Amino acid sequence: MESILRTENLCKYFGGLKAVQDVSINVSKGIIQGIIGPNGAGxxxxFNVLTGTYNSTKGKVYFKDRNITNFKPEKVTKLGISRTFQNIKLFKNMSVLDNVKIGFHTQTKTKMLDAIFHTKTYKNDDRICEERGQELIERVGLSDLKEEFASNLAYGNQRKLEIARALAVNPDILLVDEPTAGMNHIETRNVVELLEKLNSEGLTVIIIEHDMSVIMNLCHSILVLNHGQKISEGSPEQVRRDENVIEAYLGREE
Amino acid sequence: MMDQVFSLIQKLRAKSVYFLVLIGIFVLIFPQLTDNQYILHISIRILIYMLLASSLNMIVGYTGQYNIGQAGFYAIGAYTAAIIATRAGYSFLLILPLCGIMAASMSAFLGFPTLRLRGIFFAFTTLGFSEVVRLTILNWRTLTRGTFGIPGIPLPEIVNFQISTNNHFYYLGLFLLVVMLFISHRLINSRIGRAWVAIREDENAAKAMGVETFKYKMINLMYGTFWAGIAGGFFAYFAGYISADSFILDESFAILAMVLVGGKGTLVGPIVGAIILTILPELVREIARYRLVIFGIAILVMVHYRPQGIAGAKAEGRRIDVEKEYEAGISENAVETTAPGN
Incomplete structure (x- = not known):
């Protein structure tokens, strides 16, 4: 299968701490790739190195065979990689709809004069943001709350809004970081269904998740990290049986 | 008592259309209601402060960059007008935009190396910049006449109509303010304004959404200081004489106090703040010399009881957010630092 995102011996050190060490992955286009590992595995x-939030210490990142190592986050986003955050980073004092509208930033081009004189460009952009914003909010099931401040949303809804906002960028790859953390079963199922639907429409998804039932059902391929290193990789079946993985999670039998 | 005042404001807010129309009419006919030159003079000063506070609010309130040296840009605008008007005698209509452009380009010089700094560090630099401007004015005698100031700034003329009375200046100031608010309103409700607010709310998330944060912070800083420059130019023409004394740090603090007391991040806030904090020291002349003390107390009271300002709309306090962010920060760090140990 065609590769869309690839890393070569990627490393990220914080001083003496090797948070990510020699990780090479190859994500094929159109799959759902899972990343699992114990807490603090990196x-x-x-994710932060892939999206340019952190600069890598060593190694390379390729997106569609283009070297994007250490590109700035805004540039990475523009190329088509979008993400959500583990510790939700919504624009708290903005409405739900406005949160999503920010996502259209790279696809619209209103300049200062357009905004002041309400030119054709402005009206066009405004319509795009409004229509597609509504669409995305409906998709994640937040239509009733679109005027609400993001900070007033329930936890599960905040996670959904993060996904909607990330989708507004119109990405080729979506990186979701623990999208179902803190959600109940129904909400979790909704998110899983949404991710499956998006994937069936051609979106490549990389997901970090602790809920094994989600990971095992959803992912086509799984990468397991421990202490910043890759300890296993393969289909859910392979990973489930891998002794290294069992050891990392449960410890070695003495 | 404070609660009653606030609930009254909330009620008026609910009927905001009538309220706005009433205020609009009052503001328009105000100079016809009085011949008292003192009151008119104060009104024009209020208009200048409204312009300054609104311009600072664009930076502090919408992008969250703590610029506390707005008086420096105000001074640049004023001196641009004074120097060009007294020496070259160009037309008012040409000079006034130049004041804004000068202030904005100086802010670009300042912003280029410093906008990457966050929070308090940016605040320090702007504070320092404002002092540098004042000291430059005092010492570059050939250009600015140093401590003597620049007297004899001619009255502005707009297509053969001479702005001469306080009435005229009032309407000119009002016009500038309305234009500023109109443009700001349109910018805020566009892609640009959304990017500004996104930066204020969470800079990293804004980047993740593809917002070129440095560029938008720069545009924002230049836009805000542009209007400070315009306010300076207007002030120079209105006063007829300017000196460095008008642009001391106290002025920066006063403008910032107006924004914070009125309510940052709203267009109405700085307007309300400018009215209250200009009239308050005038009402009680004996305490006018303690102006800054009053401002300090006003800020403290507001931050404690109503952090969003008098006209701010947000119902919830900021403190909860800060706590949450603090905890999130700790757990994030904890994850990173404990990684190799386990």
């Missing part, structure tokens, strides 16, 4: 750090 999963989120890996």
């Amino acid at each position: 999963k989120t750090t890996l």
